[in-house]
Structures are given as C-alpha cells and as structure tokens.
Amino acid sequence: MKVAVVILNWNGVQLLEQFLPSVVKNSPDATVFVADNASTDNSISYVNTFFPTVKIIKNDLNLGFAGGYNEALKSVDADLFALVNSDIEVTENWLKPIITTFENEPKTAIIQPKILDYKRKEYFEYAGAAGGFIDKYGYPYCRGRIFETLEKDNGQYDDTSEIFWASGACFFIRSSVYKELKGFDADFFAHQEEVDLCWRTINKGYTIMYNSASVVYHVGGATLQQGNPKKTFLNFRNSLLMLTKNLPQKEIYSILFQRMILDGIAAIQFLLKGKTNHFLAVLKAHASFYSLFTIHYNKREVFQVEKYYTVKSIVYLYFIKNVMIFKDILTFK
Incomplete structure (x- = not known):
C-alpha cells in the first residue's frame, strides 16, 4: 500500500523543528508531505533546508483544518492518507499495524492509533485518546477521556476495536473513501470536522477502527488553546x-x-x-x-444509521452521576 503522511502547517516552524524529525525517521515506507496553509513564518524554508526529502504543498490561503487538507490532498497520490497534526510525535513502527489492518479488513475505512499526552506520556490525550464516540445529542467522548477527565494508560485499551470517530490529530483514511465523501466539510473550518466525516463514513456502510499497536504522542492545543x-x-x-x-x-x-x-x-x-x-x-x-x-x-x-450512539447522555452521566471512566458508562447502555 502506498502511504502518504501529510502534516498540515500554519506558522508552525517551531513545531516542525520539534516533531517533524520523528515523523521522517519513523516513516521509511511512506512519503512525507507538509501542507502549508499560507504561512508567513519560515516554515517552508526550514523544511526545504533540513528535510529535502519531505514534499511541500503550498495552499494559497489559510483554509483551516478542513479546507486545508481538502486542497492539499488533491495533489497527493496514495492509497492511504495519514493526516498528522504538526504537534504529534510518532513512535517506531507506528505505520505497520495500521497498514496491516487496512490490508486485512477491506470494509475498514478509517483507523486511529493510541494517542497519549506528550506532556504526561503515561496518560491519554484529550483529542482522541483510545477512540471516540458520541451520545444521542452529539457530545463527543473517548475511551480514556470523558470531558476534562483523562485516564492513565494502564493497558486497559490495548486492543483493536470498532469506534465511532477517529481523532483528526492522527487520522488514517483510505484515499478512495476520502474522495467518495468529498473530504472534510470545509464549512466547518476547524473542530469536529473529523467526527462529521466519520459519521458520514459509517452512513456509507464502512467501519472505523482503533489500533493500540500504533502509538503517538500529542501536545494538544498548540494551534487553538482550549480556553479560546x-x-x-x-x-x-x-x-x-x-x-x-x-x-x-x-x-x-x-x-x-x-x-x-x-x-x-x-x-x-x-x-x-x-x-x-x-x-x-x-x-x-x-x-x-x-x-x-x-x-x-x-x-x-440518502441513508443515516439509526443507532449512532452508545449512551443517551454523557452530560448526565458525567455531571449528575459522576461517571468519569469509560468502562463505567457501559453499565448505562
């Protein structure tokens, strides 16, 4: 399978300096791209100088996460797109288990790796953790993260399992499915566009998986802070x-x-x-x-799946019933 690792960048030269080396080093079987959203810093010159094997895609405007990827991926020829935030550190052999799953499961369209916190590496990271779900009212939560509560990684999610949404922080998708769905909804600009894309993917009859054998570390909030x-x-x-x-x-x-x-x-x-x-x-x-x-x-x-949620209200369980660990919500299904 031909794999393209695509990092969307906007004025993030410091993040590229910190995290691009791990992506290049640990992705020998992939082509690495930096898709630049009209940066005004020296991001492009940095990549050209220090990582000449990395391909540059220049967007004319800052199109946000959704539009930025949609525009950039028009120029990428690959079977799999690995969409990776610029504040992600990847680990050795992070691609192999993902590729194997895609090869063995033709109905799987999207896969998320285990996402841990770069600053506290023994904990799951807010944006995705061990795979996402939504409640009846569209509130997202994850295995390993419910609202602001993050679980410690004790191996409780060391598995391969079906999920509802995969985090845009590190997101693998078949290029054929991406094109079938016409990519992200650019009207979203940023935030929850990956949940929307995953929901549309499920409505098309595909499955979305989490694979813990692939591990990455995410800083989180490097582009837009949580309190903004x-x-x-x-x-x-x-x-x-x-x-x-x-x-x-x-x-x-x-x-x-x-x-x-x-x-x-x-x-x-x-x-x-x-x-x-x-x-x-x-x-x-x-x-x-x-x-x-x-x-x-x-x-x-034309078609929407009837059962898209696991629990009716994660807000009620978290704020009223004080349920803060993913395994505990399963008793309320």
Missing part, C-alpha cells in the same frame, strides 16, 4: 451542523431542539462563571447555525 472563545464558537456551531447533516430523519428536529436547550444551559454556566466571551461565543454559534441550517440540511445523505 473561538474554539467554543466552532465546537458549538459545528456540532449542530454535524447533527443536522447526519441524524436519522425521524429524530432530527427533536434532538436538535434538545441539544440547543443543553447549549443554553452551558451558556448560562459560562455567564455565571464570569466567562462572558464564552457565553457570547455560544450565542454567536447558534446565530451562525441558523444562517447555515438549510445549506447543511441539503447536504444530508
């Missing part, structure tokens, strides 16, 4: 857009209504905590969602 109101805006808006596109037809309006009530409660919580910028970000997210609703409703596929 823009991140709040994108997460709340994009989650509603994702639900609009992918929910089963018979439930779309009732679930959207309930989700918007939950968002309102979250906005009030922000306000009570003095986080006015985040409160306003939720309001702006809803206003943007209203303006985009018809466009995204018209993007719906």
Whole structure:
C-alpha cells in the first residue's frame, strides 16, 4: 500500500523543528508531505533546508483544518492518507499495524492509533485518546477521556476495536473513501470536522477502527488553546451542523431542539462563571447555525444509521452521576 503522511502547517516552524524529525525517521515506507496553509513564518524554508526529502504543498490561503487538507490532498497520490497534526510525535513502527489492518479488513475505512499526552506520556490525550464516540445529542467522548477527565494508560485499551470517530490529530483514511465523501466539510473550518466525516463514513456502510499497536504522542492545543472563545464558537456551531447533516430523519428536529436547550444551559454556566466571551461565543454559534441550517440540511445523505450512539447522555452521566471512566458508562447502555 502506498502511504502518504501529510502534516498540515500554519506558522508552525517551531513545531516542525520539534516533531517533524520523528515523523521522517519513523516513516521509511511512506512519503512525507507538509501542507502549508499560507504561512508567513519560515516554515517552508526550514523544511526545504533540513528535510529535502519531505514534499511541500503550498495552499494559497489559510483554509483551516478542513479546507486545508481538502486542497492539499488533491495533489497527493496514495492509497492511504495519514493526516498528522504538526504537534504529534510518532513512535517506531507506528505505520505497520495500521497498514496491516487496512490490508486485512477491506470494509475498514478509517483507523486511529493510541494517542497519549506528550506532556504526561503515561496518560491519554484529550483529542482522541483510545477512540471516540458520541451520545444521542452529539457530545463527543473517548475511551480514556470523558470531558476534562483523562485516564492513565494502564493497558486497559490495548486492543483493536470498532469506534465511532477517529481523532483528526492522527487520522488514517483510505484515499478512495476520502474522495467518495468529498473530504472534510470545509464549512466547518476547524473542530469536529473529523467526527462529521466519520459519521458520514459509517452512513456509507464502512467501519472505523482503533489500533493500540500504533502509538503517538500529542501536545494538544498548540494551534487553538482550549480556553479560546473561538474554539467554543466552532465546537458549538459545528456540532449542530454535524447533527443536522447526519441524524436519522425521524429524530432530527427533536434532538436538535434538545441539544440547543443543553447549549443554553452551558451558556448560562459560562455567564455565571464570569466567562462572558464564552457565553457570547455560544450565542454567536447558534446565530451562525441558523444562517447555515438549510445549506447543511441539503447536504444530508440518502441513508443515516439509526443507532449512532452508545449512551443517551454523557452530560448526565458525567455531571449528575459522576461517571468519569469509560468502562463505567457501559453499565448505562
């Protein structure tokens, strides 16, 4: 299988200096690309000088995560795309178990490796951990991470198993499936576009897997910090857009209504905590969602899977029932 490791970059020369060496060293059987989102720093000259074997793709504008990859991957010829954040350290032989799974399981379209925290390497990392799921209302969580609670890696997820979504921090996808789905939804710009893509992949009848034999370490928040109101805006808006596109037809309006009530409660919580910028970000997210609703409703596929969630409300389990470990939520299925 022909593998392309594609790192999306925007003014990230310091991250490239720190993490590109591990990708080049540990990916001898792949072609490594840096897809540059119109950086104004010396990212491109750094790569050309120190890693002449790495291929450069130049986007004319900063198109965000979704649009940036969509544009860059038009220039990449490979069977598998490995989409890797610029703040990821990869380990020796990280590609082999992924390639083997793809070769042995033709219905598997997307695979995520084990993602651990670069700063605390014995813990899972927020963005993906050991594979993602969503609840009935579209709230994402992971094996190894529920909201802000991160589990220590004690081997409890050392397996290969089916998941609902794979993290965009390190994301393997068959190029044929990527093209079939027309890539990420560029309207998302950034955040939750990978969950949307995975949901659309499942609606097409493919499966998504997690493989713990491949391990990477992720810094997280290197591009947009967790406490940034823009991140709040994108997460709340994009989650509603994702639900609009992918929910089963018979439930779309009732679930959207309930989700918007939950968002309102979250906005009030922000306000009570003095986080006015985040409160306003939720309001702006809803206003943007209203303006985009018809466009995204018209993007719906002919078929949507009926059972897309494992638990009804991860918010209820976490904040009311105090369930913070993934294995404990399984009793509430």
